[in-house]
Amino acid sequence: MSQDMKQELSYNYVLIRYGELALKGKNRKLFENQLQENIVNQLKDLNVKLKKTHGRLYLYLHDESFETVHARLKHIFGISSYSPAIKTSLELKDIQETALKAIRAHSPFPKTFKVSVKRANKRFPYTSQEMNHKLGAHILIHTDNLKVDVHKPEVELLVEIREDAAYIMSQKFRGAGGLPVGTSGKVMLMMSGGIDSPVAGYLCLKRGLRFEGVHFHSFPFTSERAKQKVVDLAMQLSQYAGPVKLHIVPFTEIQTEIKKHIPDEYSITIMRRLMMRITEALAKKHKALGIATGESVGQVASQTLESMHTINEVTNYPVLRPLVTMDKVEIIDIAQTIGTYDISILPYEDCCTVFQPKNPKTKPDRLTAGQLEERLNVEPLIERAVENTETLRLTREEQKKDTIDHLF
Amino acid sequence: MAVYLDNSATTPVAAEVQQALLEVVANYYGNPSSLHRIGGEAEKLMAKAREVAAHVLGVNPGELLFTSGGTESNNLAIKGVAFQYQSRGKHIITTQIEHAAVYQVCKTLEKDFGFEVTYLPVDKNGVVSVQDVEQALREDTILVSVMHVNNELGSVQPVEKIGRLLKNRPKVLFHVDDVQGVGKVPLDIKQSGIDLLSISGHKIHAPKGTGLLYVREGVRLYPLLHGGGQEQGLRSGTENVPGIVALAKALRLAKENEKVHIEHLLGLKQTLLGGLATIHGVQINTPLDKRISAPHIVNLSCPGVKPEVLVHALGERDIYVSTTSACSSRQQQHSRTLQAIGLPQTRLHSALRVSMSVYNTKEDIDYFLQTLEDILPHYQKIMKV
Numbered sequence: 001m002s003q004d005m006k007q008e009l010s011y012n013y014v015l016i017r018y019g020e021l022a023l024k025g026k027n028r029k030l031f032e033n034q035l036q037e038n039i040v041n042q043l044k045d046l047n048v049k050l051k052k053t054h055g056r057l058y059l060y061l062h063d064e065s066f067e068t069v070h071a072r073l074k075h076i077f078g079i080s081s082y083s084p085a086i087k088t089s090l091e092l093k094d095i096q097e098t099a100l101k102a103i104r105a106h107s108p109f110p111k112t113f114k115v116s117v118k119r120a121n122k123r124f125p126y127t128s129q130e131m132n133h134k135l136g137a138h139i140l141i142h143t144d145n146l147k148v149d150v151h152k153p154e155v156e157l158l159v160e161i162r163e164d165a166a167y168i169m170s171q172k173f174r175g176a177g178g179l180p181v182g183t184s185g186k187v188m189l190m191m192s193g194g195i196d197s198p199v200a201g202y203l204c205l206k207r208g209l210r211f212e213g214v215h216f217h218s219f220p221f222t223s224e225r226a227k228q229k230v231v232d233l234a235m236q237l238s239q240y241a242g243p244v245k246l247h248i249v250p251f252t253e254i255q256t257e258i259k260k261h262i263p264d265e266y267s268i269t270i271m272r273r274l275m276m277r278i279t280e281a282l283a284k285k286h287k288a289l290g291i292a293t294g295e296s297v298g299q300v301a302s303q304t305l306e307s308m309h310t311i312n313e314v315t316n317y318p319v320l321r322p323l324v325t326m327d328k329v330e331i332i333d334i335a336q337t338i339g340t341y342d343i344s345i346l347p348y349e350d351c352c353t354v355f356q357p358k359n360p361k362t363k364p365d366r367l368t369a370g371q372l373e374e375r376l377n378v379e380p381l382i383e384r385a386v387e388n389t390e391t392l393r394l395t396r397e398e399q400k401k402d403t404i405d406h407l408f
Numbered sequence: 409m410a411v412y413l414d415n416s417a418t419t420p421v422a423a424e425v426q427q428a429l430l431e432v433v434a435n436y437y438g439n440p441s442s443l444h445r446i447g448g449e450a451e452k453l454m455a456k457a458r459e460v461a462a463h464v465l466g467v468n469p470g471e472l473l474f475t476s477g478g479t480e481s482n483n484l485a486i487k488g489v490a491f492q493y494q495s496r497g498k499h500i501i502t503t504q505i506e507h508a509a510v511y512q513v514c515k516t517l518e519k520d521f522g523f524e525v526t527y528l529p530v531d532k533n534g535v536v537s538v539q540d541v542e543q544a545l546r547e548d549t550i551l552v553s554v555m556h557v558n559n560e561l562g563s564v565q566p567v568e569k570i571g572r573l574l575k576n577r578p579k580v581l582f583h584v585d586d587v588q589g590v591g592k593v594p595l596d597i598k599q600s601g602i603d604l605l606s607i608s609g610h611k612i613h614a615p616k617g618t619g620l621l622y623v624r625e626g627v628r629l630y631p632l633l634h635g636g637g638q639e640q641g642l643r644s645g646t647e648n649v650p651g652i653v654a655l656a657k658a659l660r661l662a663k664e665n666e667k668v669h670i671e672h673l674l675g676l677k678q679t680l681l682g683g684l685a686t687i688h689g690v691q692i693n694t695p696l697d698k699r700i701s702a703p704h705i706v707n708l709s710c711p712g713v714k715p716e717v718l719v720h721a722l723g724e725r726d727i728y729v730s731t732t733s734a735c736s737s738r739q740q741q742h743s744r745t746l747q748a749i750g751l752p753q754t755r756l757h758s759a760l761r762v763s764m765s766v767y768n769t770k771e772d773i774d775y776f777l778q779t780l781e782d783i784l785p786h787y788q789k790i791m792k793v
Contacts, residue, residue: 225448342470404453407428408460408657 009105011066011084014073015169016057019080019177027183035078035180041242042072070173075240075338077206078183079175083158085167090124095131095166096138099157102170103139103146112149113139119161135159179208181241186210187290187320188283190275191246193229196294196323198237198340199331203322204292205241212286213244214279216251225346232343234394240338243395247282250388251275254381261375264357268302269364270373272311274382280315281386290318296326306363313366411727411772415611416559416588416705416763422613425658429615432650440647441636450649457656464663466598467622473639474652477619478587478608479509480632482553484621484643485583485604486513488629489551490523496579497548498523503536503565505558505745510585514553533695534563534749541570551581556589560745560761562694562705564593571601581627587611591662591669592704603627607659609651613765614658618651669766673703676764676773680706683777689713689788690780691755693746706762707746709755713787718760718780721787725779730761 018035036057040050046068049060061069066084073082088098103113117131126134135157136148158169187204189211191197201211215230227248238244254274262270279291295303302311312319323331335341412420421429432453438446440454455469462469475481490500502514504527517523526544530536536554545552552574554565567584574582583604589595590607597605604627609618623629623642635644662669684690684706693707710718715731722729746756762776 223443224445225443228448228452404456407431407453407653408456408660 009086009101011061012087013061013167014059014066014069014082014084015167016059016073016082016175017080018057018078018175031078031180031183034182035076038076038078038180038182038242039073042076043069073175074173075176076180077176077178077208077240078180080177081172081175083169083172085160085169088166088168090121090161090166092126092134095159095161095168096135098168099135099159099170100139100142102157102168103143103155106155106170109145110154111145112147112153113155113157114148114150114153115139115157115159117159117161121161121163124161131159131161176206178206181205181208182210184208185290186212186286186288187292188247188279188286188288189213189292190279190294191215191230191233192294193226193233193344194294195328195335195341195344196296196299196331198233198294198338198344199334200292200294200320200322201237202240202334202338202340204320205237209292210241211244211292212282212288213246214249214282215246216249216275216278218251218255221252221255229343229346231392231394233340234392236338236340236343238394243393245286246392246394247286248390248392249278249282249385250390251385254385257376257381262372265359265361266364266369266372267357268360269307269310269369270376272302272307273314273369273373274378276311276314276319277378277382278385280317281382282389283317285386290320291315292320292322294323294331295321296323296328296331299328302360304362306365307361310364310366310369313369409726411768411775413762413764413768413772413776414728414730415765415768416761417730418610418616419613419765420767421615421654422658422661424661425614425654428657429650429654432653436649438649440649441638450647453649453653454647457652460656461620461659464660465622466596468625470640471622471625473621473623473643474647474655475619475621475643476617476648477610478507478585478606481606481608481619481621482507482509482583482585483513484629484632485606485623486510486551486553487517487632488642489581489583489604489627490517490521491630492628493550493581494523497546497550499526499546499549500524500551500553501526501528501541501544501549502553503528503530503555504748505530505534505536505561505563506553506555507559507585507587510553510555511744530563530748532749533697533700534558534561534745535695535700536565538566538569538573542573545577545580549577549580551583553583553585555585555587556595557586557593557702557705558745559588559705560743560759561707561749562588562702562763564589564700564702567595567602568600575601588702588705590659591666592673592702594666594670597622609655609658612658612662614655615651618648618655620655665766670703672766673764674698676768676770677703677706679770679773680762680764680777683773684708684780687777687781687784689784693749693751693755693759704764708760708762709751709758710760710784710788711754711758712791713758713784714791715758715760717787718783721783722776722779725783727776727779729776730763731759 036050046064047062048064051058086098088094115132115135117128119128155170160167184207187209189201191213204211213234217227234244234246258267258271283291298304332341436450436453438450440447440451458469458472462472500514500523502510514525518525528536528540528544554567554570556567557564571582574580581603582601584602585606587606587608591612603624605622607620610616629642631642633644638644638647689710691709693709694705695701719729719731742756746759
């Protein structure tokens with residue numbers, strides 16, 4: 001049987017590095033603790049142990065495979081890079097053999113490499129320089145078509161020699177970057193069920209923000225499945241965010257009123273102004289300091305600069321628009337990477353598409369919008385909507401408790 | 409208690425799978441395409457089943473199509489590729505020992521649709537050679553179809569190596585009939601360069617009429633069934649929701665317990681082979697080398713004794729084995745597979761297949777061995793062996 005070389009390497013731990021955090025002076029402690037907490041949370045169900053020493057985190061893999069951990073680490077914000085490591089004894093032969101194995105495990109086989117030895121254990125009989133030579137020579141003797149390149153090697157073999165053992169690494173995976181979720185406060189994320197809002201939420205997480213979702217539900221104009229879709233999206237995002245709260249706002253009454261009293265071309269503008277007001281009220285209630293949306297300039301009628309100017313009039317909370325300058329293609333790319341795209345494209349009506357006017361105003365203005373709004377009894381409509389908002393708390397565990405799960 | 413040793417023909421449905429199946433039949437009768445809640449619930453089950461199956465197979469949910477079983481999966485894979493890519497070329501490579509659901513499809517493509525098919529031979533162990541595949545490749549080759557585990561002998565084909573060979577030939581698609589391999593011989597679909605892979609539910613303790621086809625993302629197929637556009641338009645027809653849930657569960661059980669099951673089956677096979685070695689007039693046709701032999705199938709010959717006679721005689725004692733590939737067991741024909749490994753006539757005419765599942769015990773095997781030892785001399789005498 002042809003055994004994949006990779007499987008013969010059993011990694012004992014993962015070294016986790018965090019770059020940007022290291023620059024954060026006084027707050028550093030806070031960031032480090034939040035990052036540790038987030039990692040522990042995401043790996044809760046696995047048998048691993050996390051330890052912090054001199055500005056790095058070491059994750060001990062008791063009997064978990066690196067693959068399992070790798071799949072989760074790559075989504076945790078605040079990690080700049082990580083490397084799986086193999087532990088060996090301090091016997092020179094052992095270190096040489098393992099280093100060779102680590103190089104051989106690379107597929108495709110590299111053309112150039114370099115060895116970097118760090119010797120924390122000063123009683124070890126060879127200096128770092130001597131070790132560089134001993135390991136480099138051993139690898140060169142036992143491989144073909146491999147050269148040393150100290151400037152731009154394809155593979156850098158890191159060897160750390162400590163009191164108890166040596167640790168060997170030959171791979172470096174890029175982390176998700178950004179800041180640990182929870183270090184930058186909280187925003188309310190407006191979620192329609194489309195492609196954009198989950199991506200906006202993901203990018204908020206990247207800068208360390210937590211979010212709570214807000215979804216406007218107009219039953220029976222929109223179906224239970226449209227709501228389920230947003231629940232599924234929030235659930236998917238909980239992989240990166242931890243537990244996500246989702247507020248479902250009853251919107252049928254407001255849409256009916258708008259349909260009755262507002263001319264078609266302004267209906268979307270007014271609808272979005274009301275959504276904004278409701279979201280701000282929910283932000284106050286749940287102690288969030290901002291609102292995030294998936295808007296991108298010029299994508300649809302309600303996302304022209306004139307529209308944003310008109311809609312934004314009703315709130316003085318910061319409105320974050322992480323996708324503001326992105327093209328649809330770039331947005332879809334991210335959506336596919338984070339696993340929300342396939343959920344988003346399910347074809348259910350949402351509140352924005354169901355009353356789609358034929359000719360929505362692409363250049364609405366504040367004055368007209370304000371005058372038209374006087375036809376509605378705005379305050380009580382908003383109060384009722386906020387009051388009857390239903391809040392769901394979605395987590396990975398929640399998914400496990402699904403009523404159909406016992407069937408599988 | 410019946411001693412059922414014909415698990416390559418079909419398997420009993422696992423108790424947990426039965427439970428899931430009945431519950432879905434009773435409570436979820438919706439059409440997944442319906443808009444309302446009842447339809448939504450059925451659709452949710454389908455989505456979950458696809459996710460579970462994809463997860464245990466290490467593929468993406470969008471790469472799985474649910475079918476009615478191994479025959480349909482094989483037909484859809486081979487005809488689907490043939491009709492979709494015929495402008496690229498009309499040459500297909502397969503082996504002489506494929507199951508009829510591959511072999512006859514290839515014959516039909518030759519006879520009625522102007523394709524050319526190369527049927528590769530196998531060695532005396534029933535294993536095809538990677539070099540033969542390489543030599544058979546031509547400019548106009550569009551598909552290679554090789555089974556993972558042979559259903560009569562249990563010989564294991566080098567599909568990983570063939571997959572690696574074909575990685576440098578992106579225009580040649582690779583289909584693997586894994587109906588007999590799932591849960592018994594490990595195979596990493598993604599690592600092996602496989603483009604299409606067939607699985608049947610009733611060989612892994614799910615109900616009959618369930619199966620799936622893995623179709624690697626990027627591979628296009630011409631559908632066999634047109635209609636309502638279910639399964640990405642590749643397999644129309646209202647989905648068999650209970651069967652699909654049952655299949656997903658059976659697949660999960662098979663894959664999650666693969667290691668333990670293989671150990672168990674290997675133990676049984678060792679007992680069986682050890683016992684057969686001591687019975688006069690029994691010869692083993694299955695390869696003995698563990699690396700090329702599945703843990704659940706043993707094919708043997710009792711030269712001079714008609715295998716049907718032994719099947720009935722064992723049946724009388726509540727032991728159930730088969731003469732050859734079950735699907736063709738009513739036809740008076742020699743097994744293509746046994747001919748391909750060059751068995752002499754006497755062994756060809758007298759072959760039996762014992763195929764085990766995880767539900768068999770060591771006692772079952774001992775009882776079978778004891779019984780065979782008791783009855784065989786009697787029939788050998790009558791037949792004047």
